[in-house]
Amino acid sequence: MTSANTALAAAVSGEDAAIYAYGVIGSHLTGPALALAVQSELDHRNLRDQVAETMPSPPAASVIYRMPFPVTSVATALAAAVTVEERSSALWRAAVVATTGNVRQAALNALVAGAIRTASFRRFAGDYPGTVPFPGLSS
Amino acid sequence: MAAIAGAAAITVAGCTKAPVLAKPSATTIATDPLGPLYDETTRLISTYDQSMATVPDLINLLGPLREDHRQHANALASLMGIATPAITAGPMPSVSTPAAPPSASLTGSVVARAALADAEKSAQASATLAAMSAPAARVAVLASIAACRATHVAVLR
Numbered sequence: 001m002t003s004a005n006t007a008l009a010a011a012v013s014g015e016d017a018a019i020y021a022y023g024v025i026g027s028h029l030t031g032p033a034l035a036l037a038v039q040s041e042l043d044h045r046n047l048r049d050q051v052a053e054t055m056p057s058p059p060a061a062s063v064i065y066r067m068p069f070p071v072t073s074v075a076t077a078l079a080a081a082v083t084v085e086e087r088s089s090a091l092w093r094a095a096v097v098a099t100t101g102n103v104r105q106a107a108l109n110a111l112v113a114g115a116i117r118t119a120s121f122r123r124f125a126g127d128y129p130g131t132v133p134f135p136g137l138s139s
Numbered sequence: 140m141a142a143i144a145g146a147a148a149i150t151v152a153g154c155t156k157a158p159v160l161a162k163p164s165a166t167t168i169a170t171d172p173l174g175p176l177y178d179e180t181t182r183l184i185s186t187y188d189q190s191m192a193t194v195p196d197l198i199n200l201l202g203p204l205r206e207d208h209r210q211h212a213n214a215l216a217s218l219m220g221i222a223t224p225a226i227t228a229g230p231m232p233s234v235s236t237p238a239a240p241p242s243a244s245l246t247g248s249v250v251a252r253a254a255l256a257d258a259e260k261s262a263q264a265s266a267t268l269a270a271m272s273a274p275a276a277r278v279a280v281l282a283s284i285a286a287c288r289a290t291h292v293a294v295l296r
Contacts, residue, residue: 096282115286133210134283
């Protein structure tokens, strides 16, 4: 498997993990934050499907996922959403590096979308304006 | 040329034995493919400074965004193998100020935010273009800069 395929497979697996996570996260949110979580899950699902379609053997979703930490409140749900988006962004950033041409553009689009979602969830958590200089850079 | 490229690579890698570079080289900025992006970044920082001077109510929003750009300028300088630009940290939200969006009721605020959003949108396009054609050693930083600028557009609008 080439480095590009490896990076894309990792990113697709990250999308599956994010889809699972939003099922947990959304159950603790209401109002606009819940709407963002619902839209984020949809975005991840669409992205997973679009990229997987282009792969000869896309990775299968895992049977079991574990949240990064217990999600028991609005605050922990928002923190989990930020963590999920940061991890997903890091995977797409790696995919940008490993690819070229149209695939690189698609990976960059995914990184951009993830960065915007991450900043939005940070703002819901009270971190204003919620931006960071290098989205996708693992801390 | 090989020696220059080598020096840049050492600097980017953060090696402690990197050569001391005197100051940003006009020649390097003019010839490096990242030169226009670097210049655009420093101009953006100046625009933020002017906006914060004109509309101090926006410092809570614009201060952190300006700091993002200052870090971009430093990273681009590192990629190009030139000295870190002498751009000081700008004003940041005060500790006693509640973390809340500034009022958009003032015409000056609305105009400033719209102008900055337009500038950020253009800057995002520049970073995206640079990321698409950059070698692997540079693309990660450029991709993150493009993504950061997209978050700026989103929060300014």
